[in-house]
Structure formats: structure tokens, C-alpha cells
Amino acid sequence: MTASSHTGLAPVFVVRDIGASVAWYRDVLGFEVAFLYGEPAFYAGVCRGEATIHLQAASATKRQPGQGAANVFTADVDAYHAEIGQHGATVETPPADRPYGMRDFDIRDPDGNSLCFGSESHAKV
Numbered sequence: 001m002t003a004s005s006h007t008g009l010a011p012v013f014v015v016r017d018i019g020a021s022v023a024w025y026r027d028v029l030g031f032e033v034a035f036l037y038g039e040p041a042f043y044a045g046v047c048r049g050e051a052t053i054h055l056q057a058a059s060a061t062k063r064q065p066g067q068g069a070a071n072v073f074t075a076d077v078d079a080y081h082a083e084i085g086q087h088g089a090t091v092e093t094p095p096a097d098r099p100y101g102m103r104d105f106d107i108r109d110p111d112g113n114s115l116c117f118g119s120e121s122h123a124k125v
Contacts, residue, residue: 008050008052009052010045010052010053010054011053011054011068011069011070012053012054012055012056012068013053013054013055013056013068013070013109013111013113014055014056014057014058014061014063014064014065014066014067014068014111014113015055015056015057015058015065015109015110015111015113016057016058016065016111017057018036018040018041018042018043018044018055018057019041020110021044021055021109021110021111022036022041022044022046022055024109024110025046025053025055025109026046027087028084028087028088028089029048029084029087029089029115030048030083030084030087031046031047031048031051031053032046032047032048033045033046034046034047034052038060041057042056042057042059042060043055043056043057043060049074051072051073053070065111065112065113066108066111066112066113067112067113068113068114069113069114069115069116070113070114070115070116071104071116071118072115072116072117072118073117073118073119074117074118074119075119076119077095077103077104077105077117077118077119078095078103080117081094081095081105081117084107089107090107090108091105091106091107092105092106092107092108093105093106097121097123098118098121101120101121102118102119102120102121103118103119103120103121103123104116104117104118104119105117105118
């Protein structure tokens with residue numbers, strides 16, 4: 001087996017409404033719309049920095065909405081938490097230093113997909 005370098009990863013979240021989900025990721029989380037696919041769109045990609053998430057319409061798959069999860073690493077978790085709070089994000093678990101070496105917080109998108117935003121913590125927990 002030869003070594004290979006991975007160059008990216010894009011979790012696919014199933015959503016009920018592509019347009020509404022793209023708008024939420026853009027307007028609340030500050031992601032950019034990378035692409036929309038289909039007419040009408042049933043698949044999309046959103047990105048912020050090196051983080052990419054693909055969104056798939058529930059009508060285009062047998063998978064159910066709200067079952068996805070992703071950990072997103074960010075340079076300043078507290079600043080990002082403050083930013084998205086100003087845009088209406090509902091935080092499930094507030095930022096805190098965790099025993100596993102991260103400072104992170106949890107949210108869910110409107111369909112119930114789970115996102116954990118975090119950065120390395122240097123605090124002793």
C-alpha cells in the first residue's frame with residue numbers, strides 16, 4: 001500500500017430545504033456558498049476557510065435529515081461563538097475547556113445536524 005496525502009473532507013448533511021439551509025449557513029454561520037447543483041438545487045456546498053460542508057436535499061436521498069455531525073476547528077472559538085451569537089445561532093453547549101484538550105461549543109442547524117466548533121485549549125481541566 002502506498003502513502004497518500006488527503007487534501008480535504010466534506011461531510012454531507014441531509015436537509016429538508018436546500019435554499020433555507022444554504023441561507024442559514026451563510027447568514028448565521030458566515031459560510032460562503034461554494035456551489036449549488038441541480039435545477040432546482042438539491043445539492044450544495046458551503047465553506048468557511050478550510051471547512052467545507054455539503055448539503056443534500058432529503059428528497060434526493062433515503063437518509064433522514066438531522067443525522068449528521070461534524071467537528072469544525074477554528075482559530076478563536078470564543079470570537080466565533082460571539083460572532084454567530086449576534087446572527088441568531090442557538091448554542092446547545094457554551095464554550096468551555098474540555099478534559100480532552102479542546103475549548104469548544106455545540107450547535108445544531110435547523111434540521112438537527114450537529115456542529116461542534118473548537119480550538120486547542122491550553123487550560124488544565
